[in-house]
Amino acid sequence: MIFSKTGDRKASGAKIPATVITGFLGAGKTTMIRNILENADGRRIALIINEFGDLGVDGDVLKGCGAEACSEDDIIELTNGCICCTVADDFIPTMTRLLEREGRPDHIVIETSGLALPQPLIAAFNWPDIRTQVTVDGVITVVDSAAVAAGRFADDHDKVDAARAEDDNLDHESPIEELFEDQLTAADLIVLNKTDLLDAAGIEAVRREVAARTTRKPMMIEAANGAVPASVLLGLGVGTEDDIANRKSHHEMEHEAGEEHDHDEFASFVVELGPIADSTGFVSRLKAIVSAHDVLRLKGFADVPGKPMRLLIQAVGTRIDPYFDRAWAAGEARRTRLVVIGLHDLDEAALRAAIVAAAA
Numbered sequence: 625m626i627f628s629k630t631g632d633r634k635a636s637g638a639k640i641p642a643t644v645i646t647g648f649l650g651a652g653k654t655t656m657i658r659n660i661l662e663n664a665d666g667r668r669i670a671l672i673i674n675e676f677g678d679l680g681v682d683g684d685v686l687k688g689c690g691a692e693a694c695s696e697d698d699i700i701e702l703t704n705g706c707i708c709c710t711v712a713d714d715f716i717p718t719m720t721r722l723l724e725r726e727g728r729p730d731h732i733v734i735e736t737s738g739l740a741l742p743q744p745l746i747a748a749f750n751w752p753d754i755r756t757q758v759t760v761d762g763v764i765t766v767v768d769s770a771a772v773a774a775g776r777f778a779d780d781h782d783k784v785d786a787a788r789a790e791d792d793n794l795d796h797e798s799p800i801e802e803l804f805e806d807q808l809t810a811a812d813l814i815v816l817n818k819t820d821l822l823d824a825a826g827i828e829a830v831r832r833e834v835a836a837r838t839t840r841k842p843m844m845i846e847a848a849n850g851a852v853p854a855s856v857l858l859g860l861g862v863g864t865e866d867d868i869a870n871r872k873s874h875h876e877m878e879h880e881a882g883e884e885h886d887h888d889e890f891a892s893f894v895v896e897l898g899p900i901a902d903s904t905g906f907v908s909r910l911k912a913i914v915s916a917h918d919v920l921r922l923k924g925f926a927d928v929p930g931k932p933m934r935l936l937i938q939a940v941g942t943r944i945d946p947y948f949d950r951a952w953a954a955g956e957a958r959r960t961r962l963v964v965i966g967l968h969d970l971d972e973a974a975l976r977a978a979i980v981a982a983a984a
């Protein structure tokens with residue numbers, strides 16, 4: 625965070641605007657935030673990142689981006705990715721500490737994990753100590769348009785029925801579909817991202833499907849690589865915390881109907897490997913593995929011997945995108961670590977073995 629030295633907002637009593645950026649795993653939230661930080665127009669931005677999985681890749685990518693607004697110490701990471709369960713434990717104390725600091729930011733940006741329900745987070749802005757000092761400027765939901773076009777959020781009824789037959793505890797129709805809709809329902813602005821991967825007719829079909837998935841009518845804009853001017857994303861001025869009653873999630877509606885909510889629908893684990901000599905072969909073998917095992921998201925960094933830069937590996941569904949993102953720092957341990965995220969029945973042992981074999 626880059627903080628004001630004067631703390632003049634506090635003195636004037638103006639509330640600090642906070643933008644919540646949500647969207648399913650791999651939609652492009654971090655990419656869009658990076659774009660905001662690089663085009664912050666002199667705003668002092670504090671960034672809170674909530675990530676699923678123990679690796680902190682998003683924070684690391686943003687710390688490594690070199691923009692003035694992303695200095696190492698200026699990004700707060702909340703490591704438990706289910707913000708819906710930890711608002712009281714993690715988020716509220718973090719916000720309180722941020723607001724107690726001497727210098728205060730002009731704007732707060734919060735990236736939820738791809739598996740988080742935004743509703744409890746928005747409701748937390750009504751907590752007395754927070755409500756008097758911060759307002760939700762707007763909720764921005766980033767959509768992976770290519771994934772929508774590929775039917776990734778369409779309910780696969782056969783699969784859901786089979787899973788429910790095997791596991792009585794499954795109380796939801798389809799966790800992915802529900803989350804996708806809950807994130808859309810929370811939105812003040814929907815960014816249809818990854819339009820570079822579709823043609824005009826495909827984008828139009830995505831727009832129609834997304835509109836049909838929420839009863840609200842938030843603004844919708846298109847983007848590639850999250851390239852939307854910060855002036856469009858920041859300053860929506862909605863005050864979303866006053867409108868939570870109109871944005872209820874499936875979970876909230878189930879709770880009201882007296883049903884229980886299961887937090888164990890998704891799972892993640894970290895794989896640590898040695899140096900990867902043949903990075904091209906490794907990435908192509910990983911691609912086959914994520915397809916065969918229905919992995920939702922895989923990301924992390926690899927140590928490629930002889931390369932001064934670390935290799936960032938990102939897989940979203942079956943798309944895999946490796947690139948060297950920054951040089952290893954002096955004294956930094958060169959490590960290969962990947963976080964793997966999937967549904968709760970992810971076969972961790974088989975996946976681990978396959979990834980270790982792919983690296984050999």
Ligand SMILES: Nc1nc2c(ncn2[C@@H]2O[C@H](COP(=O)(O)OP(=O)(O)OP(=O)(O)O)[C@@H](O)[C@H]2O)c(=O)[nH]1
Pocket residue numbers: 647648649650651652653654655656682737738739817818819820821847848849850921938939940945
């Ligand atoms: N082709 C294409 N790729 C994109 C676009 N936006 C993001 N990506 C890629 O998609 C992958 C995931 O992007 P992230 O920004 O990390 O997505 P995220 O929503 O922060 O991911 P999680 O935090 O894991 O949920 C990366 O490989 C990005 O380079 C886009 O508009 N087009």
